[in-house]
Amino acid sequence: MNSIIKYDLEELKNIQNKPKNxxxxxxxxxLNKPKISIVGTRKPLNYTQLLTHQLSLRLSQVGNCIVSGGAMGVDAIAHKAAGINNTILVSPCGINYKYPAINKKLISQIEENGLLLSPFEKDFKATNYSFVQRxxxxVALGDILIVTQADLNSGSLRSVEFALKMEKEIFVLPHRINESLGTNKLIKEGKAKIIYDIDEFVKIYTKISIDKENDDFLEFCKSNPTFDEALQKYNSIVYEYELNGKIEIKNGIIKPI
Structure with a gap:
C-alpha cells in the first residue's frame, strides 16, 4: 500500500488548474466509491468538532468515502471519523513530506490504509499556491462539499468558490451570530444549504450499490463471522447493511436477516 506512481483522475480533467500528474x-x-468533501477551519468550536465528527462518521458508514486536505482542525476530524481505511487526503506538498507535522501519525496511517494524493513532485515543499491547488x-473529487465552519476570507471559502464554478452543491452547519462568519455569509447569499438534521441528511446520501462485492458479503455473513472479521474484509459495507436491516450483530457475531 506504499506505491508511488503517476495517476490520472477523471474527476480532475475539467478543473481550472489541472495537474500534469x-x-x-x-x-x-x-476513488471508485461515492465521495464527499468536508473542509473547514483549523480552529473549530466544540460544537463544530462534534458535528463534523458525526457527519463524517455517519456518511462513511453508509457508503461514502470522505475527502479532505489533512490540515489541523476540521480536516483531521473528518479523516479520523471516516475511518482511516475510508478517507482520501489531498496533500499540499509532495508525498514524501507529511504536512502539517502535528498530523504526521494521521498521514502515515492514511498512507497505509486509506489514500494519499498529491499533484506535486514527491519532494515538493508546500507553498501558498499549492494550498490553493490542493x-x-x-472539491473536485467530492460529489458535494460540506463546510462545517469557516472565517471570512479563509481557505475554506476559496474551496467554496471552486465548488460554485464546478456547480457542486454546498452544505454548511447552522451557527450562532458572530460565529463562523464565512458560512453564515454563504447562507445569507443563498450559496449554501443548511444541514439542520444529520439523520435526514445522511439518508439522502446513503450509497448502497448492489454489486458482486455486496453479494459476496451476504454470502460471507452466512458463515456467522465476527464483527471484527467482517469489518476488516468489507469495511463500511458492514455498517451499511446493519443500518438497512440486512444483517444483525449480536454479541459480536454477524447474522444475515
Whole structure:
C-alpha cells in the first residue's frame, strides 16, 4: 500500500488548474466509491468538532468515502471519523513530506490504509499556491462539499468558490451570530444549504450499490463471522447493511436477516 506512481483522475480533467500528474500512496479503490468533501477551519468550536465528527462518521458508514486536505482542525476530524481505511487526503506538498507535522501519525496511517494524493513532485515543499491547488482538488473529487465552519476570507471559502464554478452543491452547519462568519455569509447569499438534521441528511446520501462485492458479503455473513472479521474484509459495507436491516450483530457475531 506504499506505491508511488503517476495517476490520472477523471474527476480532475475539467478543473481550472489541472495537474500534469497525480502521485499517490495507498488504496486507489477508494476513488471508485461515492465521495464527499468536508473542509473547514483549523480552529473549530466544540460544537463544530462534534458535528463534523458525526457527519463524517455517519456518511462513511453508509457508503461514502470522505475527502479532505489533512490540515489541523476540521480536516483531521473528518479523516479520523471516516475511518482511516475510508478517507482520501489531498496533500499540499509532495508525498514524501507529511504536512502539517502535528498530523504526521494521521498521514502515515492514511498512507497505509486509506489514500494519499498529491499533484506535486514527491519532494515538493508546500507553498501558498499549492494550498490553493490542493483545495481545488479536494472539491473536485467530492460529489458535494460540506463546510462545517469557516472565517471570512479563509481557505475554506476559496474551496467554496471552486465548488460554485464546478456547480457542486454546498452544505454548511447552522451557527450562532458572530460565529463562523464565512458560512453564515454563504447562507445569507443563498450559496449554501443548511444541514439542520444529520439523520435526514445522511439518508439522502446513503450509497448502497448492489454489486458482486455486496453479494459476496451476504454470502460471507452466512458463515456467522465476527464483527471484527467482517469489518476488516468489507469495511463500511458492514455498517451499511446493519443500518438497512440486512444483517444483525449480536454479541459480536454477524447474522444475515
Amino acid at each position: 497525480i502521485y499517490y500512496k495507498g488504496n486507489l479503490e477508494l 483545495n481545488e482538488i479536494v
